Amino acid sequence: MSAGNMHIKLKVWRQSNTNKGGFEDYSLDGVSPDMSFLEMFDVLNEQLIEAGTEPVAFDHDCREGICGACSMYINGRPHGPLRGVTTCQLHMRSFNDGDTIVVEPWRAEAFPVIKDLVVDRDAFDRVIAAGGFISVNTGNAQDANSLPIPKEAADDAFSAAACIGCGACVAACKNASAMLFVSAKISQLALLPQGQAERSIRAEKMVAQMDAEGFGACTNTGACSAECPKEISMVNIARMNREYIGAKISSTAV
Amino acid sequence: MSWFTQTLTSSIGKKLLMALTGLFLITFLVIHAGINAMIFYNDGGETFTHWGHFMGTNPIIRTLEIGLVAGFLIHIVDGLMLWKTNAAARPIGYKVSNPSANSTWYSRSMGLLGTLLLIFLVIHTAHFWIPNRSNQFATGEELNLYQMMLDIFQNPLVVLIYVLGCISLFWHLLHGFKSAFQTMGWNHIKYNGLVSFIGTAYSIVIPLLFALMPISIYFGWVS
Numbered sequence: 001m002s003a004g005n006m007h008i009k010l011k012v013w014r015q016s017n018t019n020k021g022g023f024e025d026y027s028l029d030g031v032s033p034d035m036s037f038l039e040m041f042d043v044l045n046e047q048l049i050e051a052g053t054e055p056v057a058f059d060h061d062c063r064e065g066i067c068g069a070c071s072m073y074i075n076g077r078p079h080g081p082l083r084g085v086t087t088c089q090l091h092m093r094s095f096n097d098g099d100t101i102v103v104e105p106w107r108a109e110a111f112p113v114i115k116d117l118v119v120d121r122d123a124f125d126r127v128i129a130a131g132g133f134i135s136v137n138t139g140n141a142q143d144a145n146s147l148p149i150p151k152e153a154a155d156d157a158f159s160a161a162a163c164i165g166c167g168a169c170v171a172a173c174k175n176a177s178a179m180l181f182v183s184a185k186i187s188q189l190a191l192l193p194q195g196q197a198e199r200s201i202r203a204e205k206m207v208a209q210m211d212a213e214g215f216g217a218c219t220n221t222g223a224c225s226a227e228c229p230k231e232i233s234m235v236n237i238a239r240m241n242r243e244y245i246g247a248k249i250s251s252t253a254v
Numbered sequence: 255m256s257w258f259t260q261t262l263t264s265s266i267g268k269k270l271l272m273a274l275t276g277l278f279l280i281t282f283l284v285i286h287a288g289i290n291a292m293i294f295y296n297d298g299g300e301t302f303t304h305w306g307h308f309m310g311t312n313p314i315i316r317t318l319e320i321g322l323v324a325g326f327l328i329h330i331v332d333g334l335m336l337w338k339t340n341a342a343a344r345p346i347g348y349k350v351s352n353p354s355a356n357s358t359w360y361s362r363s364m365g366l367l368g369t370l371l372l373i374f375l376v377i378h379t380a381h382f383w384i385p386n387r388s389n390q391f392a393t394g395e396e397l398n399l400y401q402m403m404l405d406i407f408q409n410p411l412v413v414l415i416y417v418l419g420c421i422s423l424f425w426h427l428l429h430g431f432k433s434a435f436q437t438m439g440w441n442h443i444k445y446n447g448l449v450s451f452i453g454t455a456y457s458i459v460i461p462l463l464f465a466l467m468p469i470s471i472y473f474g475w476v477s
């Protein structure tokens with residue numbers, strides 16, 4: 001990582017279990033425009049550790065936009081100013097020398113802050129566990145060509161499956177609604193033959209779990225889709241609504 | 255809870271109720287605007303009164319009116335319930351937020367616009383519908399609604415309130431019309447253009463038509 005010459009001021013949300021949290025101001029020199037946003041935080045944390053203070057806790061894993069771990073609300077937007085990228089794919093060249101950048105954690109009742117910028121996203125896992133799976137019998141795998149799948153259905157399912165579960169949709173939504181996430185997970189299975197067995201019970205259970213977790217309802221503002229690093233479409237939410245209402249009307253689960 | 259109440263009280267169920275009652279109220283507005291537009295015949299209220307009398311006395315229309323009141327009440331109460339759940343979903347807000355980067359202000363302000371419309375609705379029904387129906391109930395006679403319009407819209411403040419009500423309606427419909435279709439699952443490459451076109455056209459034409467009524471009477475274009 002080449003040392004750069006950008007000067008960046010940061011206002012970072014710091015919070016531990018014992019306090020209510022608040023902003024801390026930091027000043028960083030020698031930031032390279034080629035650094036990712038997370039690498040800039042690494043530089044900050046090195047400074048903090050050298051100074052003998054607590055480094056900023058933040059989520060990260062793959063650092064290549066595929067795991068969905070990174071999650072920062074940067075200057076009022078999830079994953080920062082660019083469209084279709086995660087925080088780990090955001091680079092300091094998207095900012096100007098001397099900028100003040102405000103970084104907050106995701107805010108939602110269902111995503112409580114654990115520490116600093118790290119929030120608990122287990123609610124998403126519980127929604128998946130409620131029905132985001134298919135049953136596969138053991139034994140030999142059948143011939144792949146025995147399941148005809150229209151190209152369009154495969155493409156739509158794949159687009160929905162691109163969701164990395166980062167929670168930016170919840171963070172962006174004025175209602176902290178998880179409908180883009182849940183609809184992507186329902187859609188990727190509802191569109192494929194393998195997902196048909198549990199199709200209606202899946203929609204019913206995943207929506208029920210989503211509501212139980214305390215996520216809001218959708219106002220169709222489109223903020224989720226606009227901020228989604230994988231650009232998941234609102235078409236999925238419409239599909240989820242059809243799946244759910246259809247399941248409620250026709251399923252035998254009472 | 256039975257599956258039915260469970261469905262209607264779920265997040266999607268509540269949204270669906272908003273969409274269905276919203277579209278129902280949208281169809282009502284077409285009739286309301288259509289009949290009121292009869293004042294533009296400028297025939298001393300003759301055509302308007304003829305149709306107003308039909309709407310106020312026809313037994314089928316009067317029965318449907320109960321559904322209309324129910325439609326309004328469900329839309330209002332359900333909206334308030336959604337507002338409560340949605341507010342509870344983010345008890346601690348952001349210190350710095352830039353929502354205009356990802357959504358329109360009016361799509362985020364449906365609750366606020368709806369509240370303004372509710373205030374307008376109270377004023378508006380207190381002007382016409384409530385006195386007229388009370389009089390019908392007490393004496394069996396309809397009031398002269400046309401004359402009431404001419405009188406009430408002499409007050410510039412009232413005209414202003416009505417125009418502001420129409421502006422709120424415009425923004426509420428501009429998002430609400432398309433949003434209702436999305437909520438019903440009606441998001442389809444073949445029809446999205448049509449829904450969007452009709453939604454925008456409707457949101458402009460109906461509130462404009464309504465706004466022209468008090469304005470025309472105030473300026474004496476209709477008398």
Ligand code: FES
Nearest residue numbers: 061063068070088
């Ligand atoms: S760290 Fe994996 S997506 Fe950002």
